Amino acid sequence: MANMLQNYVPVYAMLPLGVVTPDNNFQNPDDIKRQLYKLKEAEVDGVMVDVWWGIIESKGPKQYSWNAYKSLFQVIKDCGLRIQAIMSFHQCGGNVGDAVNIPLPQWVLQVGDTNPDIFYTNRRGTRNKEYLTLGVDNEPIIGGRTPIQVYSDFMNSFKDNMADFLDCGQIVDMEVGLGPAGELRYPSYPQNQGWSFPGIGEFQCYDKYLKEDFIKTATEAGHPDWDLPDDAGQYNDRPEATGFFRNNGTYLTERGKFFLTWYSNKLLIHGDQILDEANKAFCGCKVKIAAKVSGIHWWYNDASHAAEVTAGYYNIQDRDGYRPIARMLSRHYGVLDFTCLEMKDNEQPGYTESAPQELVKQVLSGSWRETIEVAGENALPRYDPNAYNQMLLNARPNGVNRNGPPNLKMYGLTYLRLCNQLLDGWNYGVFKQFVKKMHADQEYCPNPENYRRHIVPLELSKPAIPLKDLLEATKPMEPLPFDNETDMKVTG
Numbered sequence: 001m002a003n004m005l006q007n008y009v010p011v012y013a014m015l016p017l018g019v020v021t022p023d024n025n026f027q028n029p030d031d032i033k034r035q036l037y038k039l040k041e042a043e044v045d046g047v048m049v050d051v052w053w054g055i056i057e058s059k060g061p062k063q064y065s066w067n068a069y070k071s072l073f074q075v076i077k078d079c080g081l082r083i084q085a086i087m088s089f090h091q092c093g094g095n096v097g098d099a100v101n102i103p104l105p106q107w108v109l110q111v112g113d114t115n116p117d118i119f120y121t122n123r124r125g126t127r128n129k130e131y132l133t134l135g136v137d138n139e140p141i142i143g144g145r146t147p148i149q150v151y152s153d154f155m156n157s158f159k160d161n162m163a164d165f166l167d168c169g170q171i172v173d174m175e176v177g178l179g180p181a182g183e184l185r186y187p188s189y190p191q192n193q194g195w196s197f198p199g200i201g202e203f204q205c206y207d208k209y210l211k212e213d214f215i216k217t218a219t220e221a222g223h224p225d226w227d228l229p230d231d232a233g234q235y236n237d238r239p240e241a242t243g244f245f246r247n248n249g250t251y252l253t254e255r256g257k258f259f260l261t262w263y264s265n266k267l268l269i270h271g272d273q274i275l276d277e278a279n280k281a282f283c284g285c286k287v288k289i290a291a292k293v294s295g296i297h298w299w300y301n302d303a304s305h306a307a308e309v310t311a312g313y314y315n316i317q318d319r320d321g322y323r324p325i326a327r328m329l330s331r332h333y334g335v336l337d338f339t340c341l342e343m344k345d346n347e348q349p350g351y352t353e354s355a356p357q358e359l360v361k362q363v364l365s366g367s368w369r370e371t372i373e374v375a376g377e378n379a380l381p382r383y384d385p386n387a388y389n390q391m392l393l394n395a396r397p398n399g400v401n402r403n404g405p406p407n408l409k410m411y412g413l414t415y416l417r418l419c420n421q422l423l424d425g426w427n428y429g430v431f432k433q434f435v436k437k438m439h440a441d442q443e444y445c446p447n448p449e450n451y452r453r454h455i456v457p458l459e460l461s462k463p464a465i466p467l468k469d470l471l472e473a474t475k476p477m478e479p480l481p482f483d484n485e486t487d488m489k490v491t492g
């Protein structure tokens with residue numbers, strides 16, 4: 001039995017986006033309690049919840065109001081569920097499934113009234129208020145504080161105010177928001193600017209800070225005449241419609257490669273810097289730090305990988321755009337949380353050149369090779385056995401090992417998302433089966449130590465990894481072998 005437990009993969013469910021309302025109220029504790037007890041009955045291990053910057057610090061700089069979240073966390077605790085908390089430094093609204101609007105704090109948005117360059121900007125000058133541009137990470141633009149300091153102060157305040165839940169092991173993971181939708185990426189495919197699937201998206205580096213940074217970097221490299229791309233098309237283009245991404249396009253020239261290296265490096269450094277602060281804030285707590293990476297599966301089979309590339313994942317045939325992220329995470333003892341685990345290639349329209357299965361294999365394999373933990377999510381709401389079985393396959397790509405730990409195993413899986421539709425009739429029955437199979441047909445295990453690697457107090461980040469060493473991880477490698485089907489099937 002002890003050996004078998006090592007196959008157990010915990011399951012979490014994402015809470016509704018507006019569980020704490022935009023005006024900072026925990027309004028319907030009884031409704032949530034009812035839903036949480038249903039999760040508990042299904043033997044779910046815990047829940048993931050957004051902790052919105054735009055709610056907590058809405059009254060003014062450093063005026064944090066934690067009461068509603070404390071009540072929510074207490075209810076979750078009373079229901080016997082653990083917590084994955086997201087430090088949501090992004091806006092809610094504008095992405096797929098965003099049923100609620102929670103902007104960044106007004107006093108932060110006001111800075112943008114006089115200095116709109118604090119927001120990500122596309123080539124046509126459209127600003128995106130979902131998340132502050134990484135170009136201002138180290139600029140003292142927020143009442144004398146830099147955004148990195150503001151994020152750090154917020155995380156420290158969370159630590160101080162949620163100490164009870166941290167100390168007793170209720171909070172197991174701290175997901176650190178590193179971009180739009182809480183993902184480490186540029187907002188290259190915003191639905192609220194007209195993007196629709198499977199558009200290639202647009203680069204978002206035309207604010208004055210990133211523009212200056214690029215010119216400076218190019219000049220130092222001996223190319224003072226190089227500027228940001230002007231041939232990369234618009235949100236809903238296909239790769240071949242653009243000079244940048246078409247066959248033998250700009251992306252393959254020295255200039256294109258230089259730009260893409262810079263664009264993706266900036267994202268890597270952004271994540272690294274904020275995670276450094278997260279490790280400082282949560283040092284000594286028995287939690288794991290985690291970062292989300294978006295599952296951009298469309299145009300994966302196109303040589304340009306255009307949609308991934310505009311999002312900042314410089315991932316083409318001869319360059320792995322994800323393993324450097326995993327290597328960066330390794331110095332923070334971080335977990336890479338990847339999405340679109342439920343998707344199969346044959347569910348995607350052919351013209352989208354989409355390959356979610358290969359993408360997932362690549363990212364999971366690269367992360368395991370960097371010896372970090374990998375967790376995952378589904379990208380879209382699904383209730384069918386096909387989706388669950390694909391997630392089960394990815395959770396244990398070589399199946400169960402009855403004599404010890406499986407060859408490969410994910411750290412955890414978070415199901416998107418808790419709602420009444422999930423908890424009704426047939427959907428609920430299939431979901432319960434899914435949880436059981438994730439647990440490798442075993443009872444709920446109350447002690448994570450029994451199935452997870454040791455949960456030790458978080459340490460400060462290891463020394464910075466020089467960029468050149470991070471970039472060594474761009475060397476492509478064959479993915480690890482995955483079985484074709486899970487050996488723990490949900491039947492429905």
Ligand SMILES: OC[C@H]1O[C@H](O[C@H]2[C@H](O)[C@@H](O)[C@@H](O[C@H]3[C@H](O)[C@@H](O)[C@@H](O[C@H]4[C@H](O)[C@@H](O)[C@@H](O[C@H]5[C@H](O)[C@@H](O)[C@@H](O[C@H]6[C@H](O)[C@@H](O)[C@@H](O[C@H]7[C@H](O)[C@@H](O)[C@@H](O)O[C@@H]7CO)O[C@@H]6CO)O[C@@H]5CO)O[C@@H]4CO)O[C@@H]3CO)O[C@@H]2CO)[C@H](O)[C@@H](O)[C@@H]1O
Pocket residue numbers: 014017050086088090091092093095096097098180181182183191196197292294295296297339340377378379380381382383416
């Ligand atoms: O609380 C935590 C955070 O939660 C939110 O962020 C999460 C986000 O919600 C997640 O989606 C995920 O984000 C990524 C994702 O990993 C990426 O893959 C990508 O998502 C794209 C997706 O992969 C693409 O396929 C595409 O999706 C479009 C889809 O292909 C189209 O077919 C269509 O889907 C419709 C469908 O046609 C329609 O029938 C219906 O279907 C559902 C039905 O309503 C439902 O009852 C059930 O039966 O299931 C059916 C199937 O799902 O609705 C579908 C959805 O509208 O349109 C799709 C959208 O265009 O494009 C996707 C990108 O738009 O990008 C995501 C965002 O980066 O993980 C996020 C992080 O956890 C919040 O946004 C955050 O603020 C929170 O912090």
